[in-house]
Amino acid sequence: MYYPNFGSFTHCKIGIKMIKNTRPESINLISKRAFSPFCIYKLFKINKMSEKVYIFDTTLRDGEQVPGCKLNTKEKLALAVRLEELGVDILEAGFPVSSPGDFDSVHQIAKTLKNTVVCGLTRAVQKDIEVAAQALKPAARFRIHTGIGTSDLHIKYKFNSTREAIIERAVQAVKMARNFTDDVEFYAEDAGRTDNAYLAQVIEAVVKAGATTLNIPDTTGYCLPHQYQEKMAYLWNNVPNIDKAILSCHCHNDLGMATANSIAGVIGGARQIECTINGLGERAGNTALEEVVMILNQHKDLGFYTNINPKLLNPISREVSDVMRMAVQPNKAIVGSNAFSHSSGIHQDGFLKEAQTYEIMNPAEVGAEDTKIVLTARSGRSALAHRLHKLGFEFNRNDIDALYALFVDVADKKKEVVESDLQAMAAAYNSTLVSQ
Ligand code: KIV
Numbered sequence: 333m334y335y336p337n338f339g340s341f342t343h344c345k346i347g348i349k350m351i352k353n354t355r356p357e358s359i360n361l362i363s364k365r366a367f368s369p370f371c372i373y374k375l376f377k378i379n380k381m382s383e384k385v386y387i388f389d390t391t392l393r394d395g396e397q398v399p400g401c402k403l404n405t406k407e408k409l410a411l412a413v414r415l416e417e418l419g420v421d422i423l424e425a426g427f428p429v430s431s432p433g434d435f436d437s438v439h440q441i442a443k444t445l446k447n448t449v450v451c452g453l454t455r456a457v458q459k460d461i462e463v464a465a466q467a468l469k470p471a472a473r474f475r476i477h478t479g480i481g482t483s484d485l486h487i488k489y490k491f492n493s494t495r496e497a498i499i500e501r502a503v504q505a506v507k508m509a510r511n512f513t514d515d516v517e518f519y520a521e522d523a524g525r526t527d528n529a530y531l532a533q534v535i536e537a538v539v540k541a542g543a544t545t546l547n548i549p550d551t552t553g554y555c556l557p558h559q560y561q562e563k564m565a566y567l568w569n570n571v572p573n574i575d576k577a578i579l580s581c582h583c584h585n586d587l588g589m590a591t592a593n594s595i596a597g598v599i600g601g602a603r604q605i606e607c608t609i610n611g612l613g614e615r616a617g618n619t620a621l622e623e624v625v626m627i628l629n630q631h632k633d634l635g636f637y638t639n640i641n642p643k644l645l646n647p648i649s650r651e652v653s654d655v656m657r658m659a660v661q662p663n664k665a666i667v668g669s670n671a672f673s674h675s676s677g678i679h680q681d682g683f684l685k686e687a688q689t690y691e692i693m694n695p696a697e698v699g700a701e702d703t704k705i706v707l708t709a710r711s712g713r714s715a716l717a718h719r720l721h722k723l724g725f726e727f728n729r730n731d732i733d734a735l736y737a738l739f740v741d742v743a744d745k746k747k748e749v750v751e752s753d754l755q756a757m758a759a760a761y762n763s764t765l766v767s768q
């Protein structure tokens with residue numbers, strides 16, 4: 333990128349304005365040399381400031397593609413309202429041409445939401461785009477999400493076509509969508525396995541045709557984080573008109589890397605993440621919304637923020653799990669039932685002395701229940717004393733030593749020592765004291 337010489341204060345102000353609209357990684361050292369020391373100081377300050385990452389929720393589209401998770405219009409509408417409260421910027425409400433039911437869901441959501449951009453998926457097919465536009469029409473703000481497969485595998489086997497013809501179809505689809513809205517997102521399906529130089533050609537052409545967001549899906553969840561980051565950076569650095577659009581991450585979790593890849597994509601230059609509550613989605617799922625939001629929130633040094641209210645993450649996770657009848661795995665980050673429970677003696681002892689020793693965030697921050705100190709055969713005396721204290725028993729150190737012997741006996745026979753076991757133990761111990 334070329335920057336004029338901003339040596340003077342006035343020019344510096346113009347320069348800063350330009351830099352604000354530029355991703356830090358695209359400002360190279362040569363261009364920095366054109367700035368005065370004051371300008372360079374401001375430049376570093378600006379680059380340290382947080383930049384927004386847009387959250388594009390696709391729970392109701394990619395998430396709902398999970399077998400058994402299909403929702404009716406009423407259920408979708410209720411979740412859409414919750415997702416808007418959560419603070420998602422864009423909500424993909426469905427694939428309107430796919431069925432009358434999905435058309436109706438998208439239409440009702442479009443009528444209801446006030447701030448969130450409502451989005452509908454289409455293929456690069458005229459009918460899909462027309463139907464999506466019709467479903468989305470009542471929305472305060474809407475986006476059409478259109479696209480086509482760009483990897484050689486997709487071009488050959490899905491379309492029996494050529495690279496050139498695919499660019500032509502992509503351009504036509506974007507132009508068609510632009511007849512209905514100026515908010516058009518283009519997806520290059522299987523971008524994860526698409527040759528970067530060709531992908532850059534596709535992206536340049538669709539931006540020229542009017543696409544304002546560029547979805548770079550790792551459709552098969554194949555990329556390694558550094559590869560996905562390099563792909564984003566390659567596009568940012570090699571597509572001449574890339575500053576006219578926002579790059580978006582859309583990662584699948586086939587190898588368990590969806591979250592890592594999305595964060596890598598943002599570091600590489602993307603400013604939108606497509607994700608679902610609880611990481612629901614085709615096969616092994618999509619990027620989990622709660623994970624990327626909390627990573628950006630915890631790692632402030634990365635310099636990004638989102639519009640999501642983290643306190644609503646656990647309540648909405650439970651709601652999605654209930655309505656989709658899909659249990660959340662207990663060890664799931666942020667929203668799993670064990671995400672804030674400690675069971676080993678070493679961890680429990682540290683946590684009870686100072687929570688930060690074993691917890692990087694407070695459960696209340698993400699709307700989870702209080703930390704649980706679970707009692708198992710691996711637990712120690714401090715956890716036992718803590719749990720007994722919570723039940724209203726006050727025992728001294730000698731009592732706890734004696735009770736601990738009883739506890740280990742019970743704990744070895746059971747997976748978990750629960751409240752009723754503790755009550756029984758305390759009662760038995762107290763009665764031995766009375767009879768002495
Ligand atoms: O994974 C994918 O490529 C998709 C596109 C349809 C956006 O979901």
Ligand code: ZN
Nearest residue numbers: 394549551582
């Ligand atoms: Zn997908």
